[in-house]
Amino acid sequence: MKWTRIRIKTITDAEDIIISDLYDIGLEGAQIEDKIPLSPLEKEQMFVDILPNVEPDDGIAYLSFFVEEGTADIDELVTKVKDVLADISSYCDIGEGSVTIDETEDLDWINNWKKYFHQFYIDDLLVIPSWEEVKDEDKDKKILHIDPGTAFGTGMHETTQLCIRQIKKYLTKDTELLDVGTGSGILAILALMYGAKHCVGTDLDPCAVEAVRENMEVNNIDPNSFNMMIGNIIDDKAVQDKVGYDCYDIVVANILAPVLVELTPVIVSQMKKGAVYITSGIINGKEDSVKEAMISAGLTVVETTYQGEWVNVTARKDN
Secondary structure (H helix, E strand, C coil): CCEEEEEEEEHHHHHHHHHHHCCCHHHCHHHHHHHCCCHHHHHHHHCCCCCCCCCCCCEEEEEEEECCCCCCCHHHHHHHHHHHHHHCCCCCCCCCCEEEEEEEEEEHHHHHHHHHHCEEEECCEEEEECCCCCCCCCCCCEEECCCCCCCCCCCCHHHHHHHHHHHHHHCCCEEEEEECCCCCCCCHHHHCCCCCEEEEEEEECCHHHHHHHHHHHHHCHHHHEEEEECCCCCCCHHHHHHHHCCCCEEEEEEEEEHHHHHHHHHHHHHHEEEEEEEEEEECCHHHHHHHHHHHHHHEEEEEEEECEEEEEEEEEEEC
């Protein structure tokens, strides 16, 4: 499927007003390209594995709008866009305000992000995407093949790495592990690779089912060793019942701090006595709220580790 891209060169101060006014003529879903640094809060809210390096902010912004082929008269639409820009420029600085037109396809959107993801190590583990080959010198190493698609984790993010190290530390051959917010399944799959007995993953997004299935298959994981469930374990009793109670040695949750605060008093019911609760997705400075939730739920905080701007808090169920 082909799309026409209408791309506007402007300045960062004019982004919002241009997007708002173009919405009125039927252009929605702007793609914004600028060099404004992300704040810690924005990084937390985005929570993506791949954050490419950004050059110093120069005040320039590009706004792209995509129109499906055959759904509009492009010449007429471009004329409207230019009229809107001219109107805005009469009372607001929009910089250059130039408009360019080109064509793109779905395939470009799906695959462009891959240039940021290449094989890398997490300690002794080689993580490699499906589109790269394992080098001869690496074939004797422990290897995780991962194809996250555009929505799920790859292991590049610090929070994922924090969780992996904690899982390896507490894992035994008898471990029953629950991965809340499993996404690509990377944490549960790695637990199985390192010797866990069985894993259960939960996620809100139905697309996770296929991502998990594909990543299990490419890593030769026995389908019977990993059960996948869709639903919100925090407030859905049916999901809680299906996941089970008092049956997990490790619960791992790589989610944002506010969600962990809600999850913690619920998840203790799924944990065996002596089980560990490994959490991350916590930006530096938010760990106290997670620790307080753990303590209030009767857990003992046993370890806090840091990587970059991110934090892992690990707790234990002693009673």
